[in-house]
Amino acid sequence: xxxxxxxKEDVLPYTGKAGNVRKKIIWMIxxxxxxxxxxVILSFILSNDNLRVNNASKNLMPSFKYLFGTDxxxxxxxTRTMKGLRxxxxxxxxxxxxxxxxxxxxxxxxAIFGKKIDEIISWFIELFIGMPHLIFMILxxxxxxxxxxxxxxxxxxxxxxxxARVVRAEVLQIKSAEYIQISQSYGKSVWYIARxxxxxxxFPQIMIGSFLMFPHVILHEASLTFLGFGLSPQTPAVxxxxxxxxxHLSTGQWWLILFPGILLILVAKSFDNIGxxxxxxxxxxxxxx
Amino acid sequence: xxxxxxPLLKVENLSIGFSQYFRGTQKxxxxxxxxxxxxxxxxxxxxxxxxxxxxxxxxxxxxLGILPTNAIYSGSMIYRGVELTKKRKEELRGREISFxxxxxxxxxxxxxxxxxxxxxxxxxxxxxxxxxxFAHYGLKESDGKLYPHELSxxxxxxxxxxxxxxxxxxxVIADEPTPGIHPKALKEILKQLRQFAxxxxxxxxxxHDIMSxxxxxxxxxxxxxxxxxxxxxxxxxxxxxxxxxxxxxxRLWRALPQNDFECQELRWEA
Amino acid sequence: MAxxxxxxxxxxxxxxWIFKNINIKVxxxxxxxxxxYSGCGKTTLARILAxxxxxxxxxxxxxxxxxxxKKFRPVQLIYQHPEKAxxxxxxxxxxxxxxxxxxxxxxxxxxxRDDWRKRWPIELSGGELQRFCIxxxxxxxxxxxxxxxxxxxxxxxxxxxxLHVFLDICQSRKIGVIVVSHEKSLLHRICDRVxxxxxxx
Numbered sequence: 008x009x010x011x012x013x014x015k016e017d018v019l020p021y022t023g024k025a026g027n028v029r030k031k032i033i034w035m036i037x038x039x040x041x042x043x044x045x046x047v048i049l050s051f052i053l054s055n056d057n058l059r060v061n062n063a064s065k066n067l068m069p070s071f072k073y074l075f076g077t078d079x080x081x082x083x084x085x086t087r088t089m090k091g092l093r094x095x096x097x098x099x100x101x102x103x104x105x106x107x108x109x110x111x112x113x114x115x116x117x118a119i120f121g122k123k124i125d126e127i128i129s130w131f132i133e134l135f136i137g138m139p140h141l142i143f144m145i146l147x148x149x150x151x152x153x154x155x156x157x158x159x160x161x162x163x164x165x166x167x168x169x170x171a172r173v174v175r176a177e178v179l180q181i182k183s184a185e186y187i188q189i190s191q192s193y194g195k196s197v198w199y200i201a202r203x204x205x206x207x208x209x210f211p212q213i214m215i216g217s218f219l220m221f222p223h224v225i226l227h228e229a230s231l232t233f234l235g236f237g238l239s240p241q242t243p244a245v246x247x248x249x250x251x252x253x254x255h256l257s258t259g260q261w262w263l264i265l266f267p268g269i270l271l272i273l274v275a276k277s278f279d280n281i282g283x284x285x286x287x288x289x290x291x292x293x294x295x296x
Numbered sequence: 297x298x299x300x301x302x303p304l305l306k307v308e309n310l311s312i313g314f315s316q317y318f319r320g321t322q323k324x325x326x327x328x329x330x331x332x333x334x335x336x337x338x339x340x341x342x343x344x345x346x347x348x349x350x351x352x353x354x355x356x357x358x359x360l361g362i363l364p365t366n367a368i369y370s371g372s373m374i375y376r377g378v379e380l381t382k383k384r385k386e387e388l389r390g391r392e393i394s395f396x397x398x399x400x401x402x403x404x405x406x407x408x409x410x411x412x413x414x415x416x417x418x419x420x421x422x423x424x425x426x427x428x429x430f431a432h433y434g435l436k437e438s439d440g441k442l443y444p445h446e447l448s449x450x451x452x453x454x455x456x457x458x459x460x461x462x463x464x465x466x467x468v469i470a471d472e473p474t475p476g477i478h479p480k481a482l483k484e485i486l487k488q489l490r491q492f493a494x495x496x497x498x499x500x501x502x503x504h505d506i507m508s509x510x511x512x513x514x515x516x517x518x519x520x521x522x523x524x525x526x527x528x529x530x531x532x533x534x535x536x537x538x539x540x541x542x543x544x545x546x547r548l549w550r551a552l553p554q555n556d557f558e559c560q561e562l563r564w565e566a
Numbered sequence: 567m568a569x570x571x572x573x574x575x576x577x578x579x580x581x582x583w584i585f586k587n588i589n590i591k592v593x594x595x596x597x598x599x600x601x602x603y604s605g606c607g608k609t610t611l612a613r614i615l616a617x618x619x620x621x622x623x624x625x626x627x628x629x630x631x632x633x634x635x636k637k638f639r640p641v642q643l644i645y646q647h648p649e650k651a652x653x654x655x656x657x658x659x660x661x662x663x664x665x666x667x668x669x670x671x672x673x674x675x676x677x678x679r680d681d682w683r684k685r686w687p688i689e690l691s692g693g694e695l696q697r698f699c700i701x702x703x704x705x706x707x708x709x710x711x712x713x714x715x716x717x718x719x720x721x722x723x724x725x726x727x728x729l730h731v732f733l734d735i736c737q738s739r740k741i742g743v744i745v746v747s748h749e750k751s752l753l754h755r756i757c758d759r760v761x762x763x764x765x766x767x
Binding site: 350547551 | 719
Binding site for chain 3: 185190192193194195204
């Protein structure tokens with residue numbers, strides 16, 4: 008439809024009213040990246056001393072000294088939240104990497120190796136999608152025996168399915184492209200075609216997929232720790248912070264739950280935002296709007 | 297050719313630009329179409345002739361108001377004496393103005409083609425009429441139950457054509473309806489276009505095929521790089537093309553395999 | 567020495583042959599036309615001869631040998647839509663040199679400008695892209711070329727220019743050419759012989 012858009016002769020600078028969507032997208036992505044970067048850096052700078060039990064400063068409201076207040080043991084909630092988020096991010100990255108690898112492998116294999124294998128893998132995808140996430144995760148976590156590894160494995164095992172579907176569809180579609188058939192007629196190897204033709208088109212999808220998967224992963228990780236599967240109570244994880252705070256909520260200590268909760272949502276939303284903006288940027292039907 | 301007081305559709309100084317990003321975030325506008333002029337009278341067939349990439353499909357999309365959202369256009373499009381606004385295009389599209397798209401991808405892949413032809417027809421007679429249309433275009437009755445991917449390219453094109461035949465059509469825009477079609481079906485399609493014209497509708501036939509253009513059109517508009525090179529009577533395309541106004545049109549005519557198939561200067565334009 | 571298809575037959579469903587018992591032969595340096603209308607299987611026949619698909623009946627041989635997969639095929643197919651035959655994510659430079667490095671002579675013959683090499687496919691017109699596709703197919707190891715509606719989408723001037731250059735090169739290299747087209751006047755103009763596919767439909 009859009010025939011020949013590249014005529015250099017009649018290129019004019021843009022003066023329309025529509026504004027520069029791309030600049031806006033880049034601002035939004037930068038903001039999200041900064042927020043996440045800020046949290047990670049802070050979590051390293053803040054001293055572990057702030058996490059010691061301190062009877063002198065118990066149950067304090069948020070102030071300039073204690074931005075998020077302190078808990079019933081006198082620990083600085085700001086430090087706890089930052090360190091908790093760092094753990095969430097680390098677990099999240101790890102689980103996402105595993106998930107994306109599984110998704111890419113299975114999606115590609117399903118698309119390439121014929122009908123039988125495709126049916127088997129598709130059946131597995133359906134199976135995993137059909138199971139309620141949280142129950143399945145708790146089950147896996149229980150079998151593996153809890154701890155960080157339990158969380159990582161259970162979260163990774165339950166989040167690969169939708170991306171695997173995307174990868175499968177993408178590879179299936181590109182596999183029949185004329186330029187790939189031509190490349191085959193040149194006698195190019197499967198490896199060459201996968202590397203030079205298939206990967207460059209599928210990679211953006213995988214990248215966007217992982218960014219969009221990430222918020223799910225950290226929220227589920229938080230819910231697992233909230234429910235008490237996995238980590239020991241001393242570990243500063245957001246889920247644990249929230250579940251501990253539950254019992255103190257009735258005494259009016261709202262800050263224990265409000266700030267960590269908001270930050271968790273902000274972080275999750277930031278990743279979602281990055282993924283969503285990248286998707287708009289890379290989608291040819293919307294990329295020039 | 298009938299001379300109407302005012303043309304059915306008059307496109308003047310049409311320019312279409314696309315805003316596009318380059319080098320990251322800088323924005324620019326490119327103009328695949330600039331200063332395009334064409335007009336159609338009632339009962340007339342005008343062929344818009346141009347190579348792929350000359351912007352002729354964009355012209356159709358502009359008239360129908362189905363350009364992508366990053367398109368900007370200027371110039372005037374006057375339909376029956378009144379400017380074609382966005383709202384008016386939407387009202388007229390598929391009713392008074394009928395579009396026969398170029399790509400068979402416009403068909404819904406998940407619906408049998410027979411059903412798609414029935415869309416927009418009077419409910420009671422839809423099935424009857426669809427069968428008639430199919431017979432008309434050399435499609436079997438059993439083809440109506442098939443999905444688009446089960447039909448060949450030429451058959452799809454004919455099915456596509458059947459979807460656009462509606463009563464009360466005043467302007468038909470056909471975008472490349474002819475390539476790769478069986479001669480019998482081709483004749484049928486050209487006949488149908490002529491029939492539209494006979495009933496008083498204006499027909500805009502967008503094509504790159506000179507022969508089918510001059511076979512049925514009254515006038516031919518030659519488009520190159522988004523500009524109207526010339527508009528001549530179809531009869532001017534004959535002999536050595538001495539009746540044609542521009543050198544480009546003459547060269548185009550003489551380069552045909554059934555003429556001289558010539559290209560004296562083998563040099564490619566820089 | 568020839569590209570031969572013997573007793574070729576293809577069906578989609580059992581006993582519904584699209585065509586069968588087709589015998590076809592092109593010698594080096596010869597230009598054979600394949601005519602026929604949409605749906606009669608001329609594109610399928612072209613793809614069989616180029617080794618893209620296997621026929622349900624009959625066999626294809628190149629200079630008495632079978633076509634071997636996984637090696638450069640001496641029979642190259644040029645498609646109707648160049649924008650689909652080129653990876654949209656590749657710079658033209660890479661498209662051009664995917665199989666071999668074309669000489670300056672051949673680039674000049676097709677008028678491929680140096681600055682086009684740095685462009686993306688979307689920045690060139692259909693005619694310009696098709697010239698890249700032709701050059702790409704003219705690998706030194708190419709013995710036969712099948713042009714499936716190669717110039718259908720182009721204007722008459724570009725069509726004439728491209729075919730003149732293309733047929734000249736094929737002639738001088740003794741490449742056998744099959745031109746697939748529904749346009750009879752074109753086939754009669756450039757082909758030594760014309761073979762009609764699917765008399766039935």
